[in-house]
Amino acid sequence: MxxxxxxxxxxxxxxxxxxxxLGGAAVVACGRSTPAPNGGTPADAIAAAEAARPHTGKTVSARLAPGPAVLDLGAITAPTQAYNDQLPGPLIRANVGDEIAVTVDNALDRPTSVHWHGLALRNDMDGAAPATPEIAPGGSFTYRFTSPVPGTYWAHPHTGLDTDVGLYVPVIIDDPAEPGRYDAxxxxxxxxxxxxxxxxxxxxxxxxxxxxxxxxxxxxxxxxxxxxxxxxxxxxxxxxxxxxxxxxxxxxxxxxxxxxxxxxxxxxxxxxxxxxxxxxxxxxxxxxxxxxxxxxxxxxxxxxxxxxxxxxxxxxxxxxxxxxxxxxxxxxxxxxxxxxxxxxxxxxxxxxxxxxxxxxxxxxxTVDTFAATTEVQLPSTSDLALHARLSGAMMRYDWAINGRPYDQHVPLTIQRGQRATLTFANASMMFHPMHLHGHTFQVIKADGSAGPRKDTVIVRPMQTVTVRFVADNWGVWMLHCHNGYHMDAGMMTTLEYTG
Ligand SMILES: [Cu+2]
CATH class of the missing domain: 2.60.40.420 (Cupredoxins -  blue copper proteins)
Structure with missing residues (x-):
């Protein structure tokens, strides 16, 4: 059915x-935070990863004010929450290597965060707890990071069910060396x-x-x-x-x-x-x-x-x-x-x-149609096999990874420099767009050939999708389904560096 x-x-x-x-619905809190391994995130490991990124010396500043907003959606208006009273929120745009400094003033009645979806940025600015603390109501936080690669990204809260309100902005990273092969x-x-x-x-x-x-x-x-x-x-x-x-x-x-x-x-x-x-x-x-x-x-x-x-x-x-x-x-x-x-x-x-x-x-x-250009393909060898079995059913709404919801998750672990193969095995009858923070992966097609580089990939019901990535960005990173409801129900785990 x-x-x-x-x-x-x-x-x-x-x-x-x-x-x-529906009457009487209660907000259900999302999973607990997990302490970082080895007693915390070593600042030097994050600093080393940051130092390896290009730096222009230029800073691009922006301000996001998540708060209540009444939005004109055309034929209707919606009392909701948005960034700076706009939908989508204001474009954030910088060049590769620029420092992006975004001050977030939280005017919501609940904690919030801003996750920079797809950017392989420093772990302490990822905008997902526990790597980055949430911003309390009335609080303020400035995210500072650089992006090592150009492209089309976006940002949204990584907090509760706030992916299903008006809190999102486009994020574009430009490569000044890219030839302009388009007019608009x-x-x-x-x-x-x-x-x-x-x-x-x-x-x-x-x-x-x-x-x-x-x-x-x-x-x-x-x-x-x-x-x-x-x-x-x-x-x-x-x-x-x-x-x-x-x-x-x-x-x-x-x-x-x-x-x-x-x-x-x-x-x-x-x-x-x-x-x-x-x-x-x-x-x-x-x-x-x-x-x-x-x-x-x-x-x-x-x-x-x-x-x-x-x-x-x-x-x-x-x-x-x-x-x-x-x-x-x-x-x-x-x-x-x-x-x-x-x-x-x-x-x-x-x-x-x-x-x-x-x-x-x-x-x-679809993902099967495309292949990364040769210069961005990742090495075809690996020295670590990671597995994420995706399970759950609509009637029980018990979405999980490796048999466990997030509040009972067992982290996937990796060490710097390892080249990992990550296999998503979907044991459910629903598709899941699986997203890894802090890295992009090489999709491996069913015939073994190289697919595109991605950070989010659809895994169809009962399908197995294999991807490969390089451990070059120290931290505690979320790995989860990007269905906001599956994620909140527990379809999330972590990838944690242990050395
Ligand atoms: Cu899902």
Whole structure:
């Protein structure tokens, strides 16, 4: 069964409809912090890793103020939480080697953190406890770090269920030496949205965790009722939550943002999936996309008609703009809904908000489609085998790694200089976008050839995905599913350096 509830206040056996309301839900705290090995994180080991990064001597400063905000999403307004009253929050942009200094003033009523997703940065600035302390309500903290590689990144809290509110910003690291092979740049952030307009993330989580969810006879869940469809790309179920809205750059489809360019211009799209529970299939009507990179690392340029992005993944693509108005459509996989924005290069009208371009069903790029360029491929040998068995079931909502939820986790351990093979073995019937902090890994395809370099990779139901990485960044690093609800339910462990 792969269907979700359709309407009303239904909790279903397989899913939760965020438009509904549940009374009396409680916030469930996430897992405990784990002490670092060897009595703490040696400052010299972190300093050594930092010294190995390039440094320009320049500092780029920014301020983020996470706090309550009433956001205009187009046809609706949402009382929620956001950075600096914007959705997405303000772009943070620097060159490779610049010091990035971001002061976070926490105006939320709860602790927060800012995790710099995908950046192989110093461990004490990662923005995930225990490596970096959380910021208390009313408190302030300045993250200072440099990025060793260019690319498309983003930032979000690593605290509780705050990945499902309006707290996210794009982070772009430029390489000044990169030849400008495009005329314009379009940053595209995708999201699934309920905060302030449907159930709160805490209500959704309580509903998903409710032991009575199965067989309690709530309305709504019957196979075929919902107009929902299974996702072949994801190997079945598209997610746990049906959202009231799906957004591109903070707007609903009926009030989409428009990116203006000239016909014939080469546009670099930087597509970021900031959703909590939704994978998106993205296509630009009337255009092919040339994929040039993912998760901050170049791939051999490859043409596709559409692209699959799990939560936390990024893709960089080049399109040559046609003449007219073209919807960029992000189809919520298995959820029968779309998000969209518009590319406009000439006068014209756009199709209706629910329009689905034919490109969505042509050649869809997934992780298996791409390969890292040879200069960024990692060595093909390894001297350590690490394993992450992914388990859990929707009805029990007991997501775990190696049989343990985060509050009982056994760290994966590694030593500096080791080259590790990490095998994700998915023993569940749900896809999991697995994310490793502080490193990027080389995906190894089923035939043994090199896939792309990534920090977040979709592992389909019952699939095994093998990746390889080099232990060059001392610390205590999170390894987790980027489904915000799976993560909070315990699908997280740590990678810890022991020497
Ligand atoms: Cu998951």
């Amino acid at each position: 792969t269907r979700k509830a359709r309407a009303g206040t239904a909790l279903s056996r397989r899913g939760f409809l965020a438009a509904g309301l 740049e379009w940053i595209v952030m995708l999201d699934d949205w309920t905060s302030g307009v449907g159930s709160s993330p805490e209500q959704i989580y309580a509903g998903l965790r409710s032991p009575g969810m199965s067989g309690r006879g709530h309305m709504g869940h019957m196979p075929g009722m919902g107009g929902e469809s299974a996702s072949d790309l994801l190997g079945g179920d598209g997610g746990d939550v049906s959202y009231p809205y799906y957004l591109v750059n903070g707007r609903v489809p009926a009030a989409a943002t428009t990116f203006t360019a000239k016909p014939g211009q080469r546009i670099r799209l930087r597509i970021i999936n900031a959703a909590a529970d939704t994978a998106f299939r993205v296509a630009l009507a009337g255009h092919r996309m040339t994929v040039i990179g993912t998760d901050g690392f170049p791939v051999v340029p490859t043409d596709v008609d559409a692209l699959l992005l799990g939560m936390g993944e990024r893709y960089d693509v080049i399109v040559t703009a046609g003449d007219g108005v073209f919807p960029l459509v992000a189809s919520a996989e298995g959820k029968n809904a779309v998000a969209r924005a518009l590319l406009s290069t000439a006068a014209g009208s756009s199709p209706p908000p629910d329009y689905r371009p034919a490109e969505l069903n042509r050649r869809v790029g």
